[in-house]
Amino acid sequence: MSIETAGGVAGWKLIGGLAGAGAIGAGLAAIVVMCLTKPRSTEEWIVGLISTVVGSIAGGAAVVQHFGLQAWADTPTGLVAMLGLVFSCGLPAWAVVRWLFNYINKRGNATIDEIAREIKQEIV
Template identity: 70%
Template sequence: MSEPITGAAAGAAGWKLLGGAAGAGAIGAGLASVVVMCAMTPRSPKEWAVGIISTLAASIGGGAAVIQHFGLQSWANSPIGLVAMFGLVFACGLPGWALVRWLFNYIAKRQNADLADVVAEVRNLGK
């Protein structure tokens, strides 16, 4: 008769199913989204959706870029390393929503301007 699957074995199997390091990245990205949404409450359902998507993209893309740039892939071989990678992914997602929100606010204020006006304004920002 086979042994029943214990909670630890089921947890390990679930972690393998999520992909280990990919699971840590997904958890970090999700938590970054929650923190950002609590800190800067969206004004509409559309803004909420944009916030979630931009924070997740910044977490996953930015976290992966930081890990790749500094050669930290070996951290995925230990549980403590995965936690550290989780922290990097989380931190990379925090500015994502703020940057997207600032960009959309800038665009919304200039909604009736033509492209030449916007380009001229951006060029004059550095002066």
């Protein structure tokens, strides 16, 4: 094994392997979302951070699984591509959570039947 290979393996172990790469993608997505859509409160910041990280990791894993991209983990270039995929999956997560909570807050006094009727009318 060459020194470069050993250094690469050590670096890979240092960042936590594939989990570390996913965490990097999730963290970067969270930073981008937070910079573009400033939180209105500390609570919203926490929800945004959690939503983005979970969206990155779970969404990225779902996309990798759905399209059978596990072989990407075998090469450095594939890992970079996977990092980008995980990053991309986290970007819309906070927006979706924000829209959902805004919808729920606007209809705070409505019953579940009224909300179901409203959603059914919007879909049809």
